[in-house]
Amino acid sequence: MSVEHYLSLCGGKNNITRVLTPDDELIFAVKEVSQVGTSHLIIAIREVLGEHQVVFKRTHSFDDEALLQIGRYIAEQQQIALAVKAEPVDCDYRPSWHISPPQGLLNDPNGFIYHNGEYHLFYQWYPHACQHKDKYWAHLTSADLVNWQWQPVALTPSDWFDAHGVFSGHALSHENQLMLFYTGNTRIGEQRDRHTTQCLAISQDGFHFTKHGPVIEGLPDGVTPHIRDPKIIRHNDAWLMLLGAQTTELKGRLAVYRSEDLLDWQFEGVFGQEFGDFGYMWECPDLFTISEISFAVIGPQGIDSFSAHNTIPHHNGIARATLSTENGLELSDFQHLDYGFDFYAPQTMLTPDGRRVMCGWMGLPDEIDQPSADNGWIHQLTAMRELSVNNGQLVQWPVAEIETLAQPEQTVTLSNSAYNLETKSFDLTLELEWGSQLNLFEGSQHKLTITADAEHQVLVMDRSQTLNRAQDTIRELPLTSDTVKLRILADRSSVEVFVNGGEAVMTSRVFTAPDSTGISLNGKPTQARIKRLNASHAPFKS
Secondary structure, three states: OOHHHHHHHOOOHHHEEEEEOOOOEEEEEEOOHHHOOOOOOEEEEEEEOOEEEEEEEOOOOOOHHHHHHHHHHHHHHHHHHHHHHHOOOOOOOOOOOOOOOOOEEEEEEEEEEEEOOEEEEEEEEEOOOOOOOOOEEEEEEEOOOOOEEEEEEEEOOOOOOOOOOEEEEEEEEEOOEEEEEEEEEEEEOOOOEEEEEEEEEEEOOOOOEEEEEEEEOOOOOOEEEEEEEEEEEEEOOEEEEEEEEEEOOOOEEEEEEEEOOOOOEEEEEEEOHHHOOOOOEEEEEEEEEEOOEEEEEEEEEOOOOOOOOOOOOEOOEEEEEEEEOOOEEEEEEEEEOOOOOOOEEEEEEEOOOOOEEEEEEEOOOOOOOOHHHHHOEEOEEOOOEEEEEEOOEEEEEEOHHHHHHEOOOEEEEEOOOOEEOOOOEEEEEEEOOOOOEEEEEEOOOOOEEEEEEOOOOEEEEEOOOOOOOOOOOEEEEEOOOOOOEEEEEEEOOEEEEEEHHHOEEEEEEOOOOOOOOEEEEEOOOEEEEEEEEOOOOOOOOO
């Protein structure tokens, strides 16, 4: 039976919204069930969570190529529907130079890579609402890590292996091809049983991608369907794929596969046991070396927090890593990458001049209610941060290219009287004395406070006097230093605070009234250096 005949029975290719292949069934979700024909081939018409599904028995004639053809038809319709979603909605909270979605919900950065003379960055995107639903891969390119150009959406949730979301992954620039490795997510039945595969899409020109389907289809022993976010690295003349995973004992771990050709993958094992009971799931792994020290990035969910004020189960951090043939991957010395409210799922890449640059999601899983959602979009990405090592300690610092956005530097004296910057996008440098409080985004009703609490030796970020709707309002960073040197990047509805030369960072979204453009200091008047930041164009326009 031909693909066209199945499509005809389902009301035509434009009526198909999803294809699934659980067990020996072939399922088509349809827009209008009234357009479905009558045939003995249809074994059921179901309504699953508001979606009408036409069920056939899958035959041997309906092979993988036929399924990919169906996926291409669905992708065509999805791309057409995206045309209006690439137009940015107006909003006072829209960042001027950070990456944000034109509409809908943004989450994890994906596929951060330098390929054929330019930087490529993808991100998880649900374009149709501020909800965590079937994810797409939006695609941006840049010559300088600051000014980003919108490109056609790279991947849509169109195939039997990713119909409920093209989940996170990384990119590989290999033999002039841009290869995207990602997790395909499908959910089957009323119970939404999760089916997970690791998938590959390839582009010859860097912009148009052909899906090749799963390269890893089954689950390894001892691992639940919560296994995702592939990272590909080269090690000892072979390719390794790192995956965040959950064991059947509900412990977070890293799963590792090995390949000679990037297509055929063998399971090497699950690693991270030395961390013991360290969360119920790990997400978004990365692995790299700086100054001969190897680091692994993991996103452990459900670990103890660094502060009683932090009630969120989702964390992100970095560990020392040792990778050997004898012992596999060994981890030690976990530390948080960011002590603020909004930082998750970072990715790193290597620039042509040898810098390790990181970008993270300025948001958190499960959170969808913030003031920008009232205008139809939510979340953004962090500034690009260069990673380095100083005396064995990892340091984060804004990439030098951000200076191209800066207006001439001014030196001002901060005091109890608010200094009106007349903008919320700025680069501020100062030394905060113990016992003093810095007030940012200050207006008649709102402000964000950063306090050097001398009694408890912590730096406290407090957003309780903003329009933030998330449950947590305070974050604390323990400090043992005599000084509190700050460099602060702000951008309309966000702040990234680099502490003591980047030894620690605190990131938060900050929602305040449009006139909240003041800065003041409670304590001894202090000189500060300020540069206003202006982007040449928004990073979502075509």
